[in-house]
Amino acid sequence: MITLKKLAEELNVSISTVSKALNDSTEISTETINKVKNLAEKYNYRPNKAALSLKSNRTLTIGVVIPDILNRFYSKVLSGIHDSADKNGYDVITITTNESMLKEIDSLQILSRGTVDGVIIAMSEETLNKNDYSHIKEFTMKQTPIVMFDRVTDKINCDKVIIDDFDAIYNEVKSLKALGRKKIGFITTINDLNVGKFRANGFRKASFDFFNKFDKNLILRISKNHDKHQEIEKFIKKNKPDAIISADIICGVISINIARNLNIKIPENLSVVGFGDKTISEYSFPKLTTIYQHGKEIGNRSVELLVDRMNSKWYGLNKNLNTYTTDIIPTLTIGGSSK
């Protein structure tokens, strides 16, 4: 590897002169600059990244933690992440968890070594199931910005990117009807931003269109501070739906667990369709794959949010933004439509 030192030696100047020359410092004469640049060019000199990050405390690399790279949805998101990261001059280091919480913990450890400037993560199913986000929480205590997408939780305060798609829910209802399902329940979580509002609207419209009626009771809205498990159990016992659409993946997973505990046969007597990715739909019958139109966009947005955050931190704006953003854009909604 060709270094500043070698260039300096060959030119009989000091290392700092070379460094400054390559960075177009006004301190250096044009003549020297040219001399240096020519030699650098000749040897195809590239500054060592490790040295740079050690010095600058920036790696210009972002870390991505996803459950599965073969999942179409995640690979689309990843593709979007790559594009945007590239545009912003960041490298991408990807780790897959295979839905394992242990691996996820590991991954965050690996990325906590000054390897990356920021992290984009979709949590593993195991993490969601165990409802234990301590490792993520711990990570957020450090200085490294983190953005969650798709598999998110209220328990963690950070930027989030989720989808909220009217059409998808609408079509989901249509498909379930076509499959003979008659009593479809819809579960959504309420938060300050009315996330899931568009989805609920999609559900309502579909109910009218395909069942000629809309039963308010078939929508379960769970408030932030309520116990999801309890609410969902009550909901299932009371309404006995033969299909459940969950506006987020967490409630989907919970629904499945509860139904199993209640000895309801899945998928024979209850289809559960999660509005997340393939993981959930694997449990439903027949297998329904929610089609995401917005994978790339989610990736793009995640990077943008992360870059913003990293820049704020870098330029010392953290104080201002930390409180600011946590309240204002904890969740970014994509693809919502209010038709």
Added chain:
Amino acid sequence: MITLKKLAEELNVSISTVSKALNDSTEISTETINKVKNLAEKYNYRPNKAALSLKSNRTLTIGVVIPDILNRFYSKVLSGIHDSADKNGYDVITITTNESMLKEIDSLQILSRGTVDGVIIAMSEETLNKNDYSHIKEFTMKQTPIVMFDRVTDKINCDKVIIDDFDAIYNEVKSLKALGRKKIGFITTINDLNVGKFRANGFRKASFDFFNKFDKNLILRISKNHDKHQEIEKFIKKNKPDAIISADIICGVISINIARNLNIKIPENLSVVGFGDKTISEYSFPKLTTIYQHGKEIGNRSVELLVDRMNSKWYGLNKNLNTYTTDIIPTLTIGGSSK
């Protein structure tokens, strides 16, 4: 970020003591070791990766350069790469070229900054088309080991992983026959390792099975030092096949170019099926997607070869291995079967 320095200050010992303690040096007393380790544990200390690589000249990261992450084949390979890299303690940094040679050149530049210990690459279509591998060649001049897979070329001396699958060719012939093709040509390149031998066998057997005959003339074997363009042009003019199966992607691309120059309508009058990935099959009609069974395995093998190479380099075995391997395993064949 918690550093050795901070630990040292808090414990009132020197930095080097802390370093040694954490590395279980026999120089340090058990008592001190425990003290240090406890504090490190408490603060969840992780050694800074940049510092480590600067010092050790190893990054424990491998770079992957692929045309497209959304291509099923490449994502499978990538998945295999991830698994193996993880097992070997390497991080993975991925860059996609979108089939652009410029982007590929860029990618190699990025990875030439001491960012990675080794590179796994499948070249872009543009690179293959232009038949210009100077950037790869240049890269191999540096110290960083490189492994090519799928999209390979004889022009570069390095470890390679390609597929050589009897069944796939066999089925390809079957499909083409089913589509009404009557005169199927097979193009393969010959090298010392008889790569493509299994494929040729697959073709021969399929010819007998599906056409009840095997016309030797319909196999074109191109020797290393022959001009592919010329040979293929001659072959097409002489045999006028209505379908061509190319054992490697390069000949596939070349065939298409030549056919176009000859005003042969693709895909109406000539199907070209490349034995590589989707890129080629997009030009064939109807679109044939070669199904790869071995994506993950290719990824695994690539990493293994690379790790071997990196270790040899690291442990100073290069001299020995450099000559050795260039001759013996320039190409690794996977999935070959001689049924």
Added chain:
DNA sequence: CTGTTAGCGCTTTCAA
């Protein structure tokens, strides 16, 4: 305009 120096976090001689 150019050079010296310190320091980013870490390992590793060498000295105490």
Added chain:
DNA sequence: TTGAAAGCGCTAACAG
């Protein structure tokens, strides 16, 4: 058994 110091490649404050 511990510490001081050098050095990996780079930048930047400070001196000349």
